Structure formats: structure tokens, C-alpha cells
Amino acid sequence: MAHDHTSHDHSRHARRPGSAAAFRWSVLLNSALSALQLVIGFSFGSLALIGDAVHNIGDVVGLLLGWGAERLSSRPASPRFTYGLGRSTQLASLANAVLILMAAAVVVVEGLQRLFDPVAVVSGPVAWAAAAGIVLNLLSARLFGDDHSHDLNRRAAVVHLLTDAAVSAAVLVSAVLVGVTGWSVLDAATAIAVGLVVAWSGWSLLQEALSVALDGVPRGIELAAVRLALLQIPAVRQVNHLHVWGMSTSRIALTAHLLRDAGMIDDRELLHQAREQLAVLGIAHSTLQLEPFDPADQVDQAGE
Numbered sequence: 001m002a003h004d005h006t007s008h009d010h011s012r013h014a015r016r017p018g019s020a021a022a023f024r025w026s027v028l029l030n031s032a033l034s035a036l037q038l039v040i041g042f043s044f045g046s047l048a049l050i051g052d053a054v055h056n057i058g059d060v061v062g063l064l065l066g067w068g069a070e071r072l073s074s075r076p077a078s079p080r081f082t083y084g085l086g087r088s089t090q091l092a093s094l095a096n097a098v099l100i101l102m103a104a105a106v107v108v109v110e111g112l113q114r115l116f117d118p119v120a121v122v123s124g125p126v127a128w129a130a131a132a133g134i135v136l137n138l139l140s141a142r143l144f145g146d147d148h149s150h151d152l153n154r155r156a157a158v159v160h161l162l163t164d165a166a167v168s169a170a171v172l173v174s175a176v177l178v179g180v181t182g183w184s185v186l187d188a189a190t191a192i193a194v195g196l197v198v199a200w201s202g203w204s205l206l207q208e209a210l211s212v213a214l215d216g217v218p219r220g221i222e223l224a225a226v227r228l229a230l231l232q233i234p235a236v237r238q239v240n241h242l243h244v245w246g247m248s249t250s251r252i253a254l255t256a257h258l259l260r261d262a263g264m265i266d267d268r269e270l271l272h273q274a275r276e277q278l279a280v281l282g283i284a285h286s287t288l289q290l291e292p293f294d295p296a297d298q299v300d301q302a303g304e
Contacts, residue, residue, distance in 0.1 A: 022143035023067035026161065029136045030059045040129040044122035045184075047114045048171045048191040049129055051107035055167055055198055056133070058103040059160045062096040066157045073248050086248025094209040096156040100163075100202030104195045111191035121187045123179030130175060133168030137161045156205055163201045167194045215245040218252050221281065229277040230256065235264035236274075237293040244283065253285040254278060259293040 037053035040046070069092035072085040141161035144154055174190035177183070208219060217223055221244055230239045238259040247253045260270060267290055278286050 020067070020071075022140075023063055023070070023157070025143055026140035026157070027060055027063045027067070029140050030056050030063065030161075030164075033133055033136050034060060037129050037133065040125045044125050046121050046126040046171070046175065046187055047110055048174050048187045048194060049126050051110065051191045051194055052130065052133055052164065052167050052171050054106055055100075055103045055164050055194075056137075058099045059137075059164055062092075062099050062160050063157055065092040065095050066154070068092070070154075083247055086251055089248045090209065090212050090246065093156045093205070094213055096160065097202050097206035097209050100160065100205065101199055104199035104202055106195075107191055107198065108195035111188050111195060114188035114191065115185060118184040118188060121175070121178050121184045123175040127172055127175035127179070130168045130172035134165050134172065137165035137168060141165070156209070159201055159205055163198055167198065170194050170197075212246050217244050218246045221252060221283070226254070226278070226281060226283070229281060230258060230274060233258075233265075233270060233273045233277065235260040235262075235270060237261060247285060251285060252283045253287075254283050255287045255289075257289045257291055259291050262292050 034053050034056040037049050037056065041050035041053055066089070069088040072088040075085050077084040138161075141158050144158050170190050170193060174186050177186050212218065223242065223244060226244060227239050227242055230236055230242075236258050240257040240259065242254070242256045244252065244254045258270070258274070270290065271288060274288055275286060278284075
């Protein structure tokens with residue numbers, strides 16, 4: 001009679017050192033920057049700077065969502081939420097993407113209206129405010145460190161900040177050109193270009209956030225490579241029912257049935273080797289069911 005062996009690795013996600021400080025300081029800096037840019041934008045007629053401020057306000061909301069989600073994801077599992085609240089970071093990433101697209105739409109629509117009805121722009125204060133935006137957004141992005149690429153929630157925050165730094169740079173160039181040429185229409189054209197760039201970054205983030213929310217294979221994980229790694233373990237002849245998904249924006253889970261030749265290797269050692277192989281691929285939570293291999297039941301895994 002066959003026996004099922006299940007291996008669980010419940011390495012719980014902990015908030016990374018400095019995460020709270022990065023979110024906190026980014027929120028404070030961007031709140032102050034948004035207020036400054038709104039005041040100068042309305043006072044001196046720059047729609048591009050107002051658009052930058054609107055995007056900055058989106059940054060603040062997005063950062064607050066990401067900060068709250070990261071705090072929720074660090075809570076332990078409960079009888080009701082047996083996987084914990086890790087998916088809150090996925091929901092925050094999705095909300096961030098929607099906010100980016102909404103902000104982009106507002107800026108593009110206003111830019112088109114201003115394109116046909118230019119308003120005089122005082123370039124000096126606008127240029128200084130845009131320069132402040134570049135510095136503060138790059139500083140905020142740097143607070144998150146260099147390891148954000150493996151966490152969609154943190155990467156959403158960094159995308160917000162780096163995109164807005166680029167937006168501020170465009171506004172700065174526009175302000176200088178307006179000051180030199182006197183062509184106020186350049187401000188509206190820059191606002192439209194800024195909105196389109198922001199929309200592109202938001203659309204890319206939305207696609208990935210939806211993939212994660214729908215339990216798609218996480219970014220950076222190749223299913224074929226996972227299967228091959230498990231097949232390299234002695235005695236494992238076949239890998240069936242292989243599923244990989246994200247438990248949060250930084251935790252990856254896997255379930256699989258391993259068909260093995262009995263007696264070649266101790267089951268406990270087999271499971272230990274499997275966990276090590278998966279850890280190398282960035283998968284820390286795995287549930288593996290061991291079953292005896294029967295050549296008569298062999299299937300074409302490429303079409304599974």
C-alpha cells in the first residue's frame with residue numbers, strides 16, 4: 001500500500017530591515033513635495049508641474065497602501081487566514097497600478113485642453129520645484145535599497161518614485177525651454193508626454209499585478225526549470241501536478257506529486273534534497289506528495 005509523505009516549509013515572511021522607515025520617510029517627503037508643487041503650479045500657471053504633483057499625491061496614497069499591506073503581511077497565520085495576510089501586498093500592488101493609470105489620464109486630458117488654450121508660465125519657480133521633485137523622489141527610491149526587484153509591492157513603490165523623478169526631470173526641461181523661448185505651449189506638450197510615460201509604467205505594473213492576483217507563475221520562476229530541478233533528485237522519476245504561485249508579493253509556494261522508485265533513497269532525505277533544490281530557485285514554501293512510480297502510469301509532462 002502506498003504512503004503519502006508531505007513536506008511543509010513554512011518560512012514566514014518577515015518585514016525587511018528598514019522597510020517601515022523607507023515607507024514612512026517616502027510618505028513624508030512626497031507629501032511635502034506635492035503641497036509645494038501644487039502651490040507653485042497653480043500660482044505660476046504650470047500644468048506640467050500640477051500633473052507632477054497629482055502623480056506625487058498618487059505616490060503618497062500608493063506608499064500608504066504598500067506600507068499597510070507590508071505590515072499586514074508580516075502577521076502570523078490564524079485559524080481563519082491559514083496562509084496569513086500575505087496577499088494584502090498583492091492587492092496593494094493592484095491598487096497602486098490603478099492609481100498610476102488614473103493619475104496619467106487626468107494629466108493627459110488636462111494637457112490636451114491646455115494645448116489648445118495655452119496659459120502663461122513663469123518658468124523660474126516651476127524649474128526649482130521640478131528640481132526638488134527629482135532629488136526627493138530619487139532619495140525616496142534609494143531608501144528601499146537594491147533588493148526590491150523580488151517584491152512586487154516594494155517594486156510598485158519604487159516604480160512610483162522613479163517614474164515621478166523622470167516626470168520632474170521632464171518638467172524641469174520644459175520650464176527651462178519655456179523660459180528661453182517663451183512658448184507656453186511646451187508646458188502642455190510636456191504634461192501630455194508625462195502622462196503617457198506614467199500610463200505606460202502603470203499598465204506594465206497592472207499586468208504583473210493581475211498575473212500575481214490570478215495565481216500566475218511568479219516573475220523570475222520558470223516552471224520547466226523547477227520540474228528539471230526536482231527530476232535531478234535521485235529516485236524521482238516523474239513530477240506531476242506541479243503548481244507554483246505567489247502567497248504574497250515576496251513569498252512563492254509550490255505543490256507537486258513526486259513519483260519515485262521506492263528504496264533508492266530514504267523519503268526524508270529525498271524531501272530534504274527537494275527543499276534545498278527549491279530554495280535555490282527562490283521557493284520557500286513547498287508541499288510535496290511522494291508516490292510510487294509505475295511505468296504504466298507515465299504521462300507526457302510537457303502536455304500536463
